[in-house]
Amino acid sequence: MLQDYLIPETVEQALSHLQGGKGRARVVAGGTDLLLDLANGKKEAGVLVDLTRIPGLQEITLEDDLIRLGAAVTHNQVAKSKLIQEKASVLARAARSVGSLQIRNTATVVGNVVNAQPAADAAVALVALGAVAEVVSPSGKEYIPVEKLYAGVGKSVLDSTSQIVTRIQFPALLKNQGSAYERLEQRKALALPMLNVAVVVSLADNRFQWARIVMAPVGPGPVRATEAEAILTGADVSLGNIENAAAAARAQANPRSSALRGSREYRLEVLPVLVRRALEAAVVRAGGNC
Amino acid sequence: MSSKILTFTLNGETIRVVVEPTDMLADVLRDKLNLIGVKKGCGQGECGACTVIMNGDAVTSCIIPALKAEGAVVETIEGIGGPGKYHPLQESFMDLGAIQCGFCTPGMIMSAKALLDKNEQPTREEIREAISGNICRCTGYVKIEKAVSTAAEKIREGK
Structure with missing residues (x-):
C-alpha cells in the first residue's frame, strides 16, 4: 500500500529516498504503466519517488554528436523535437505511435525502456540507435546498452528500488x-x-x-x-x-x-x-x- | 498513510486540499473539489473522459497521482466557460450537435482546447491527433471534428 509520494529535487536526494525505503520505495516518472500495475497488484511500493521535477532531466540535448534524453522527457517531447526528427527520425516516429496524446504527454521514454515490455515502441527504436542507459545507484554510475536491460517479458535487469536511469544517450545520425x-x-x-x-x-x-x-x-x-x-x-x-x-x-x-x-x-x-x-x-x- | 496538503492552481484559483498518496487527480477533482465535469470512464488512461489540461498539456487525470500536480496549473471543463459565457468550443459542440450522450464531451473539449491554445489553425490531421485519445462510443466523431474546426475559426475571428 502506498504510504508516501516524494518529489526530490536532485538525483542524490532521490537515491537517498530509495535507500531510506529499504526496498519499499520505488522510482516513478510518468507513471502511466506503474500506477496501473500498483492498482492491479502486479507491482508493490510503499513510497514513490517522482523523478520528473529534477532539474536537467526534462531536457533533450545534443553535444559532440551525442543525443541525450533525461528521465523526465516525455514521448510527445521526443515526437515533436526537431532535433530528434532530423537526427534520429526512427525514435520520433516510434514515440509518436505510443498510446494516445494524453499518454504521450505524461509517459516518459526512459520509463518505456525500464518497464521492459517486449514491443515498447520507443525502446525498440532506441535499440536500433545503439542507445545506452546512464544508471545511477549508491555504488556509482554505469552505462548499460538498452539492449542488455531485458531480463524477461516485462522484467528489467534494473532494480527500481535502488537504481535510477537518469538519461539515455545515443549517437546522432550522420548524413550517410x-x-x-x-x-x-x-x-x-x-x-x-x-x-x-x-x-x-x-x-x-x-x-x-x-x-x-x-x-x-x-x-x-x-x-x-x-x-x-x-x-x-x-x-x-x-x-x-x-x-x-x-x-x-x-x-x-x-x-x-x-x-x-x-x-x-x-x-x-x-x-x-x-x-x-x-x-x-x-x-x-x-x-x-x- | 501520510496525508499531505496539495497546493496547485485550479481554473485560475490557488487551491489547497488534503490528499492521500494513493489519490488520483481525477478523484480529488471529483470527490474533494466537486468538479464532476471531470468524468471517470475506464480509470486506466485509455478512454480520455477524465482529460484535463495540466501545465498546458492534455493529460488523463485518472492515472496522474494527485501529488504530481503539486505547483501545477490545472484546467477543467468548469474553468473554461459556462452559462452566460461559453467557450467557443462549448458553443460549437452545442450548435453543431457534437454531443450525443455527453459523457465524453468534457474530456473531448479539454483535449481540443489544449490543441487550440497552442494552434489556432489546426489541420484536420492535427484535430484528429488531438482527440485520438478520447473515445466516443456514440461514435459522433465527424461532428466533433467539425465543432473543433468551427471553434478554431471563431477564436481566430474574435481576435
Missing part, C-alpha cells in the same frame, strides 16, 4: 545514415503494436557499412535481426540484398500466437514486408538508392 520505423497495428491510436520494426543503416558508396535491424514483439525484449544485419554488412545497396535480409529476419523471429497481436503465422508473413519497407525507407534517407 538513415533510419525508419514500421508498425503493424489495428488502429491508428491507442493500439498495441502487432509487430514493430526499427532500422538504422549507414552507407558509403552505395554499400551498407552496417545496418541495425530490431523487431518486436518476437521475443522477451526487442530482438536484433543479427543474421539480416550480417547479410547487409559490406553488401551493395540492392533490392535483392534487402529481400535476403528481410527473409533472414523472418527466420530469426519467434512470435507467439496472441489474441491481442495476431497469430504467429500471420505475423511471420508480415514481418519480412515490414523489414523490407523499413530498410528501403532508411536507405533513401541515408542518400542511397536501390
Whole structure:
C-alpha cells in the first residue's frame, strides 16, 4: 500500500529516498504503466519517488554528436523535437505511435525502456540507435546498452528500488545514415503494436557499412535481426540484398500466437514486408538508392 | 498513510486540499473539489473522459497521482466557460450537435482546447491527433471534428 509520494529535487536526494525505503520505495516518472500495475497488484511500493521535477532531466540535448534524453522527457517531447526528427527520425516516429496524446504527454521514454515490455515502441527504436542507459545507484554510475536491460517479458535487469536511469544517450545520425520505423497495428491510436520494426543503416558508396535491424514483439525484449544485419554488412545497396535480409529476419523471429497481436503465422508473413519497407525507407534517407 | 496538503492552481484559483498518496487527480477533482465535469470512464488512461489540461498539456487525470500536480496549473471543463459565457468550443459542440450522450464531451473539449491554445489553425490531421485519445462510443466523431474546426475559426475571428 502506498504510504508516501516524494518529489526530490536532485538525483542524490532521490537515491537517498530509495535507500531510506529499504526496498519499499520505488522510482516513478510518468507513471502511466506503474500506477496501473500498483492498482492491479502486479507491482508493490510503499513510497514513490517522482523523478520528473529534477532539474536537467526534462531536457533533450545534443553535444559532440551525442543525443541525450533525461528521465523526465516525455514521448510527445521526443515526437515533436526537431532535433530528434532530423537526427534520429526512427525514435520520433516510434514515440509518436505510443498510446494516445494524453499518454504521450505524461509517459516518459526512459520509463518505456525500464518497464521492459517486449514491443515498447520507443525502446525498440532506441535499440536500433545503439542507445545506452546512464544508471545511477549508491555504488556509482554505469552505462548499460538498452539492449542488455531485458531480463524477461516485462522484467528489467534494473532494480527500481535502488537504481535510477537518469538519461539515455545515443549517437546522432550522420548524413550517410538513415533510419525508419514500421508498425503493424489495428488502429491508428491507442493500439498495441502487432509487430514493430526499427532500422538504422549507414552507407558509403552505395554499400551498407552496417545496418541495425530490431523487431518486436518476437521475443522477451526487442530482438536484433543479427543474421539480416550480417547479410547487409559490406553488401551493395540492392533490392535483392534487402529481400535476403528481410527473409533472414523472418527466420530469426519467434512470435507467439496472441489474441491481442495476431497469430504467429500471420505475423511471420508480415514481418519480412515490414523489414523490407523499413530498410528501403532508411536507405533513401541515408542518400542511397536501390 | 501520510496525508499531505496539495497546493496547485485550479481554473485560475490557488487551491489547497488534503490528499492521500494513493489519490488520483481525477478523484480529488471529483470527490474533494466537486468538479464532476471531470468524468471517470475506464480509470486506466485509455478512454480520455477524465482529460484535463495540466501545465498546458492534455493529460488523463485518472492515472496522474494527485501529488504530481503539486505547483501545477490545472484546467477543467468548469474553468473554461459556462452559462452566460461559453467557450467557443462549448458553443460549437452545442450548435453543431457534437454531443450525443455527453459523457465524453468534457474530456473531448479539454483535449481540443489544449490543441487550440497552442494552434489556432489546426489541420484536420492535427484535430484528429488531438482527440485520438478520447473515445466516443456514440461514435459522433465527424461532428466533433467539425465543432473543433468551427471553434478554431471563431477564436481566430474574435481576435
